[in-house]
Amino acid sequence: MTVTENATAPAAPLPPLAARTRSIGGSPVRDILAVTARPEVINFAGGLPAPVLFDAEGIAAAYRAVLTEEPARALQYSTTEGEPALRAALAARTTARGLDTDPDDLLVTTGSQQALSLLATALIEPGDTVLVEDPCYLAALQVFGFAGARVVAVPGDEHGIDPVALEELVVRERPKLLYTVPTFSNPTGRTLPADRRTAVAEIAGRRGVWIVEDDPYGELRFEGERVPWIASYDGARDRTVLLGSFSKVMAPGLRLGWLRAPAELRRACAVAKQAADLHTPTVNQLAAARYLADRDLDAHVTRVAAAYGARRDAMLAGLADALPAGSAWTRPEGGMFVWARLPEGYDTTALLPEVVRHRVAYVPGAPFHAGEPDRATLRLCFVTQTPDEIAEGLRRLGEGLRAASDRS
Incomplete structure (x- = not known):
């Protein structure tokens, strides 16, 4: 066989990736953040601490x-x-x-x-x-x-x-x-x-x-x-x-x-x-x-927690108008997240594209379940935005959910 013939021979396929890389998907949260990174989107999807509060x-x-x-x-x-x-x-x-x-x-x-x-x-x-x-x-x-x-x-x-x-x-x-x-x-x-x-x-x-x-x-x-x-x-x-x-x-x-x-x-x-x-x-x-x-980290954390408490209150105050009648949600005493469940028949994964068109985002709840997913659930992060931004984001969320319901 000549050198020329060797050079034109088809390349052998590479060994496959490990099975675990094919069976485990990426993070839906990271995927949503990539899609909603536009500054005009009010993003309740990521668990992102408020950067204005960093020391x-x-x-x-x-x-x-x-x-x-x-x-x-x-x-x-x-x-x-x-x-x-x-x-x-x-x-x-x-x-x-x-x-x-x-x-x-x-x-x-x-x-x-x-x-x-x-x-x-x-x-x-x-x-x-x-x-x-x-x-x-x-x-x-x-x-x-x-x-x-x-x-x-x-x-x-x-x-x-x-x-x-x-x-x-x-x-x-x-x-x-x-x-x-x-x-x-x-x-x-x-x-x-x-x-x-x-x-x-x-x-x-x-x-x-x-x-x-x-x-x-x-x-x-x-x-x-x-x-x-x-x-x-x-x-x-x-x-x-x-x-x-x-x-x-x-x-x-x-x-x-x-x-x-x-x-x-x-x-x-x-x-x-x-x-x-x-x-x-x-x-x-x-x-x-x-x-x-x-520095006094405890004093810094106290300031951050106070700001986050006000932001949680802003989110809780607006959820009744934003979510469909019959929805329920948690009332956390701390942390970063509210978990909500819409009435039976809602699929928050299917609803998300319409909601994003209204320049707001959440994370559908289904990927957080190890077993049978509850497709009516969603996670909202309340710490990244100010209370005014949260109010506006919930207004958009309500519009998006209503528009999606009208389409179905």
Whole structure:
């Protein structure tokens, strides 16, 4: 065979992508944000903190300080577990909130989303069963799906997980873990009451199940009393992984999260992190530690929560006029989201294109369900816009829903 004949031969097909990349779809939230990025669209779809409330000056000052005073360290590789100064500050904050924590109990991650991925790597074998809330944080469903888990939704009500249903599923399914966002859940905004947290902790301890307690929103409370972490309850201390994040209280662009876990699991997550990214960026960690040392994060969070409370009130005030008669919605005491359900027969996925034509957007509820989706549901984020913008967005939402109903 000549060289010329070789050059004109058809190329062999490449090996296929891994099966998990073909079976797990992208994020509908990210897809909607890409479509609705136009500035004229009032976007209730994304879980985006209000940028006007970022303490940009304080964060910039923290970066300037570490880059001026210790540039060699700030720009160098770091340990996988995280910068000691940041872990010490995080341990102190966690202890002050009722859960005794040592810096060595923590692993700093590149956002709490990475913490979920590390846990999936360390805990889940293909075919393992994972229990989740119904509905559930969408990106957690993606992580567990990529890990090859069999994801089963735990029935609940307006207060969250039903402990009786949980125990029945634990006995029948023998799950590896339960994943929950018990405080100001994404997507519903609901909070699991203390008596149910006690029951969940007791079931996990008696039945031998890991609990992954995700708490990105817990500090954003604007009414009611704080409920302790499940991780602090008897029976759960040695089997609960607590996830935290600066994304909602400082800034998501920092990509700083952490996990608190028992030693053996934490070490396994550290090995998984070494394979993933070696360590979270040093300069970001040192800047966050400096911010915590020089500024009052609690005072900043109090200001943010007050603003978000006013925005929640604006959304709740306008929903009755925006949504069809017979709709229902949650009334969160904190966090970022309201979950709504339209009357039977409505499909919020099918309605969305008409709503977007009216320059407003939401996230349909169907993708948040691990099992049979409730197509009449939707999630609304109330923190990104001002109260006036929220009122205008709800006016547009009402127009869009009515126009879609007229077409059908």
